[in-house]
Amino acid sequence: xxxxxxxxxxxxxxxxxxxxxxxxxxxxxxxxxxxxxxxxxxxxxxxxxxxxxxxxxxxxxxxxxxxxxxxxxxxxxxxxxxxxxxxxxxxxxxxxxxxxxxxxxxxxxxxxxxxxxxxxxxxxxxxxxxxxxxxxxxxxxxxxxxxxxxxxxxxxxxxxxxxxxxxxxxxxxxxxxxxxxxxxxxxxxxxxxxxxxxxxxxxxxxxxxxxxxxxxxxxxxxxxxxxxxxxxxxxxxxxxxxxxxxxxxxxxxxxxxxxxxxxxxxxxxxxxxxxxxxxxxxxxxxxxxxxxxxxxxxxxxxxxxxxxxxxxxxxxxxxxxxxxxxxxxxxxxxxxxxxxxxxxxxxxxxxxxxxxxxxxxxxxxxxxxxxxxxxxxxxxxxxxxxxxxxxxxxxxxxxxxxxxx
Amino acid sequence: xxxxxxxxxxxxxxxxxxxxxxxxxxxxxxxxxxxxxxxxxxxxxxxxxxxxxxxxxxxxxxxxxxxxxxxxxxxxxxxxxxxxxxxxxxxxxxxxxxxxxxxxxxxxxxxxxxxxxxxxxxxxxxxxxxxxxxxxxxxxxxxxxxxxxxxxxxxxxxxxxxxxxxxxxxxxxxxxxxxxxxxxxxxxxxxxxxxxxxxxxxxxxxxxxxxxxxxxxxxxxxxxxxxxxxxxxxxxxxxxxxxxxxxxxxxxxxxxxxxxxxxxxxxxxxxxxxxxxxxxxxxx
Numbered sequence: 159x160x161x162x163x164x165x166x167x168x169x170x171x172x173x174x175x176x177x178x179x180x181x182x183x184x185x186x187x188x189x190x191x192x193x194x195x196x197x198x199x200x201x202x203x204x205x206x207x208x209x210x211x212x213x214x215x216x217x218x219x220x221x222x223x224x225x226x227x228x229x230x231x232x233x234x235x236x237x238x239x240x241x242x243x244x245x246x247x248x249x250x251x252x253x254x255x256x257x258x259x260x261x262x263x264x265x266x267x268x269x270x271x272x273x274x275x276x277x278x279x280x281x282x283x284x285x286x287x288x289x290x291x292x293x294x295x296x297x298x299x300x301x302x303x304x305x306x307x308x309x310x311x312x313x314x315x316x317x318x319x320x321x322x323x324x325x326x327x328x329x330x331x332x333x334x335x336x337x338x339x340x341x342x343x344x345x346x347x348x349x350x351x352x353x354x355x356x357x358x359x360x361x362x363x364x365x366x367x368x369x370x371x372x373x374x375x376x377x378x379x380x381x382x383x384x385x386x387x388x389x390x391x392x393x394x395x396x397x398x399x400x401x402x403x404x405x406x407x408x409x410x411x412x413x414x415x416x417x418x419x420x421x422x423x424x425x426x427x428x429x430x431x432x433x434x435x436x437x438x439x440x441x442x443x444x445x446x447x448x449x450x451x452x453x454x455x456x457x458x459x460x461x462x463x464x465x466x467x468x469x470x471x472x473x474x475x476x477x478x479x480x481x482x483x484x485x486x487x488x489x490x491x492x493x494x495x496x497x498x499x500x501x502x503x504x505x506x507x508x509x510x511x512x513x514x515x516x517x518x519x520x521x522x523x524x525x526x527x528x529x530x531x532x533x534x535x536x537x538x539x540x541x542x543x544x545x546x547x548x549x550x551x552x553x554x555x556x557x558x559x560x561x562x563x
Numbered sequence: 564x565x566x567x568x569x570x571x572x573x574x575x576x577x578x579x580x581x582x583x584x585x586x587x588x589x590x591x592x593x594x595x596x597x598x599x600x601x602x603x604x605x606x607x608x609x610x611x612x613x614x615x616x617x618x619x620x621x622x623x624x625x626x627x628x629x630x631x632x633x634x635x636x637x638x639x640x641x642x643x644x645x646x647x648x649x650x651x652x653x654x655x656x657x658x659x660x661x662x663x664x665x666x667x668x669x670x671x672x673x674x675x676x677x678x679x680x681x682x683x684x685x686x687x688x689x690x691x692x693x694x695x696x697x698x699x700x701x702x703x704x705x706x707x708x709x710x711x712x713x714x715x716x717x718x719x720x721x722x723x724x725x726x727x728x729x730x731x732x733x734x735x736x737x738x739x740x741x742x743x744x745x746x747x748x749x750x751x752x753x754x755x756x757x758x759x760x761x762x763x764x765x766x767x768x769x770x771x772x773x774x775x776x777x778x779x780x781x782x783x784x785x786x787x788x789x790x791x792x793x794x795x796x797x798x799x800x801x802x803x804x805x806x807x808x809x810x811x812x813x814x815x816x817x818x819x820x821x822x823x824x825x826x827x828x829x830x831x832x833x834x835x836x837x838x839x840x841x842x843x844x845x846x847x
């Protein structure tokens with residue numbers, strides 16, 4: 159029962175597991191959904207979806223499976239099939255009940271002129287297109303609508319009829335949870351959550367944990383005179399350097415970068431957090447403060463920070479060929495560089511083996527010469543929540559993230 | 564069938580219908596219920612409300628960043644025992660007196676079904692929920708020091724809240740029922756405010772709520788005001804005897820809603836940029 163819904167959910171990207179599906183089916187058989195689409199939507203979702211990030215995908219699957227009844231045209235066949243064959247949607251019915259139900263359904267069909275029904279149906283569809291208010295007129299589900307041909311009563315069981323805040327199909331259709339999707343927005347809080355994964359626990363700070371083994375050892379050595387040994391608790395030792403591109407082509411992504419930046423700077427989670435800016439590409443200087451052109455020699459980063467620092471570069475990596483490969487290729491007319499940008503980038507990668515590049519542009523637009531080249535120096539990830547997670551995985555893995563080649 | 568009995572919200576807590584159903588189903592199936600949502604959507608209060616409505620004792624396990632899963636089961640006070648051994652002023656042979664049950668242990672040992680609230684589980688280490696997997700699944704745990712099994716006499720109703728500071732592990736979530744409490748809509752919010760101020764004037768309430776949602780809608784706020792800010796603000800408005808018209812034309816006690824200087828200045832800047840009127844991004 160419903161198994162195709164399971165596959166549909168998975169197809170839409172909801173990571174439903176068999177364990178969850180079995181619990182769901184169990185609840186279904188125990189009658190907790192009361193064969194109402196509303197129960198199925200809310201309670202079913204509670205069983206099958208474990209993060210609001212997937213609510214949108216659930217809504218889409220739900221809409222496709224149960225609500226595919228609002229569109230005209232080719233969908234109509236599906237609707238009719240759906241109305242004709244409601245039995246497989248009914249949980250918990252004995253064969254007698256099913257027989258009785260079928261009987262009633264037949265009677266219902268006889269009683270109502272099918273042609274007339276079809277005509278009304280088409281009208282409703284049109285209306286539905288204009289205002290999706292669910293409620294009593296929702297085709298196939300509404301209690302007062304003669305179209306809700308499934309349920310314990312052939313007249314249809316209600317969806318909007320109960321005093322639910324909104325009908326499930328409408329909620330699903332509205333896709334209110336779109337903003338919670340992982341692959342779309344990156345807000346400060348979510349970014350912080352992702353950044354929290356960036357950690358390396360080491361024993362540091364005050365000694366406050368009792369070390370039982372050591373205590374016993376020591377006590378035994380002292381001949382029974384009890385000696386309590388305390389240990390340091392573990393702390394995050396991650397040190398981060400953020401290098402951000404503020405070039406003109408980055409303008410559309412300013413807000414996105416600001417979010418990443420404010421998330422990272424608000425975190426009291428890192429041992430150290432440093433940030434510098436650059437313009438399109440990195441040369442002998444980076445900027446501490448881009449508005450005032452306050453410079454810091456890039457060399458100083460190497461002398462000041464050891465190789466344990468993790469470096470995150472943010473930029474679109476898209477620039478003129480000369481900016482990356484030429485001496486004096488720097489875009490700023492007042493600046494000159496005696497080494498091409500690519501050399502500096504390689505130097506950074508060599509000094510800080512744990513470094514990644516976050517690109518705010520979509521992966522589809524990475525097919526550019528300088529993007530490709532930089533992607534060979536630093537492992538490159540999209541600046542999305544998913545991309546950030548992958549980047550963090552790369553940064554924290556024991557092996558160095560994909561080396562230079 | 565669940566409806567008609569079970570949890571239906573309580574006097575001082577307005578639960579949405581879906582949430583009530585989910586609470587009932589998770590109680591019936593004995594599965595922990597994980598509640599997520601913005602601050603101020605009443606995640607913690609839910610457990611209090613269930614406990615009140617079903618007349619069951621509530622045990623609260625507040626999670627902190629240093630909380631370990633074992634703390635919830637039991638604590639073996641080794642330091643105390645060592646100390647007692649050293650000064651020989653107590654009989655230390657009975658290890659039982661040094662084993663203290665944690666909240667989960669208490670919930671299991673209770674003679675009647677209790678509601679156990681594991682509050683803000685995401686505050687703890689990322690591995691924390693995984694350490695509780697088996698205990699919550701089997702509703703039992705083993706105390707090696709006593710070689711004893713503590714098994715739940717009655718499966719407690721387990722409510723777990725999370726602020727999504729950290730994501731919870733999949734293996735853990737798979738065993739739970741999950742619900743994300745959406746920020747209440749205006750209609751719901753009216754009911755919620757009425758729980759706090761039953762005799763509030765209709766017009767004032769409507770206007771205040773209208774304003775509140777409109778401020779929430781301002782783009783780029785660092786901290787969106789939540790229910791508790793609205794409640795405080797309405798209290799301030801009532802005490803200050805502010806007229807409804809005034810709420811419509813300006814926003815008195817803005818500080819009760821926006822508690823962060825950047826948000827306040829952003830809000831003021833945006834409204835001034837619109838020629839003094841609050842005409843940006845109108846919703847109403």
